[in-house]
Amino acid sequence: MRPSATTPIAAPEAPAVPIRIGQILGSISDKLAATETLLREQLRSDVPFVDDAGHYLTDSGGKRMRPALLLLAARLLGHDGEEEVTYATVVEFIHTATLIHDDIIDHSNLRRGRETVNQLWGNSLTVLLGDWIYTKAMRLALAHDNVEVIRQLTTATLRMTEGEMLCLQRLGAIDLTVDEYFSIIDRKTAHLFSAACSIPCLIQPARPEAAIPLRAYGRALGNCFQLVDDLLDFTASEGELGKPVLSDLKEGKLTLPLILLLPRVPRVERDKIEAVLTDRAFERVGANEILELVSREGTLEEVEEMARRYADEACEALAFFPPSETREALEIAPQFVLDRRS
């Protein structure tokens, strides 16, 4: 999946003005609203904690990127029913359950600028809430008796869990390779994006031939998204991110800007990065020193260029479909993801 450095993909002209989210989501705003309603409905429970934590989660927002992609892909294929709203809710549930368990694992106390569920309710209840939401997702996905949908969702969920395991087992490792990094983000992020984009092909009348380009689109966009997300940890402010800058490194996670940089810098600078990975804190080394290092070596720009190539790859996959307003919305989505960077 990783585009090689020599792949001759012509970068399209970057638009003069940033993409507005309305340009992408305008045509599916009713479906997104229906998804929001279903999300809230399905998080109701006679167990008070589920009800409280569920509402806390839906109220804390989130970009609803995976539901939006699923709904756009469904619209691209001409669907206009309730089925895609169900599946949009399901992918958001799976994503949410993953975040909930990841926040326990990462000992995170902030997400989207608010306290995490584990911070508020403790790890034990939070483990169970994640289980409940995963199971609810599978339960809801059955609503239209489509076994293949669940098959794809469980496969994506297995890949995500494996990605997080691989990440965890290499936590604090200074020798994480570029290949390992891509294997992790592909599993952790790209697989669910890919499933979200291709599941509408299974809605009747099924469009199996559309699954390949939509899967390719989702996977490339997912990788693009994760690269940008990892870049933001270096470039965005705490206010923008809702969590501290360089929190990946502080959690022991090496991301691509530093993986690319490490073989190029002298031992003394490598040791600085290792010190943060080991201490899980900016004690012996300041965050600014790390930021100056990546700025000097230019690896943020290199990663941005790689993200741009994934964005191009995503757009190219859409050439399979005839031009339409929805195709255009899907085409500008990668640019919107890239715009977050700047």
Place this chain on the structure above:
Amino acid sequence: MRPSATTPIAAPEAPAVPIRIGQILGSISDKLAATETLLREQLRSDVPFVDDAGHYLTDSGGKRMRPALLLLAARLLGHDGEEEVTYATVVEFIHTATLIHDDIIDHSNLRRGRETVNQLWGNSLTVLLGDWIYTKAMRLALAHDNVEVIRQLTTATLRMTEGEMLCLQRLGAIDLTVDEYFSIIDRKTAHLFSAACSIPCLIQPARPEAAIPLRAYGRALGNCFQLVDDLLDFTASEGELGKPVLSDLKEGKLTLPLILLLPRVPRVERDKIEAVLTDRAFERVGANEILELVSREGTLEEVEEMARRYADEACEALAFFPPSETREALEIAPQFVLDRRS
């Protein structure tokens, strides 16, 4: 579901010799072996940790009670194929995932006399392993394209998760009521027993009319099993249990023998129980003091009597089916569960 104290169920004569497991499992030994093979196969993964921890889990045994019940129910309905082996593996996976997450929550370091997964690999990887096994269970359950099976399994899993949440939210509470206790064990244990026993009704040719008695059988047996399990925490030795005696109380969990006892004893003795619940340790009060208390008040015998009534209720549900060797095996299973007590 709880049989009232006045329900006039005639207790059958207890057999003079204890039931041997072979009397129950003889007819399904080939299917149990096939289940064991499938369990191992399905826990293989290219992520080394899953492979290692998965083999550790299958090697550490377990009674395989839920698979055995599912296979017996399938045999009772005349099935003899691969489908029941798949579902038997699935219910064991769901049970295993639950135990894995429960051990994190309970901070358990021993299960079945061996170190727990969380003790060996840490909580973070263990959260993910539980997620992986839950998802694998759902993935495997799809093998025969039977949506209704997944529906019942996800419902049982939701109930189990809710049961554990309710339990956790009342941890350390001295005022846990009998009703709350039964609501917790019904969700935590009886629902999956019930699903295991009734899922074979969905195998083609489907036998929907058999679902009600099989569900009733499973639910009553599940409650019987949990009562006996809670009794064993008072009566069995550490060697037999593979974990310390009175570990429920030490974890802050009040079970029925103590719930029944509390309103009958003087304040000073109530305070002793509360001290253990609060300290999560036998510091101010010895385990022996608690054991003497239940022995004096006779609540273990009362709970045993309740377990016996559930066992009778389970047997009665089987009257729906014509006599057969398999029906007999299912009829003696509750007695086998009760025999663990003595």
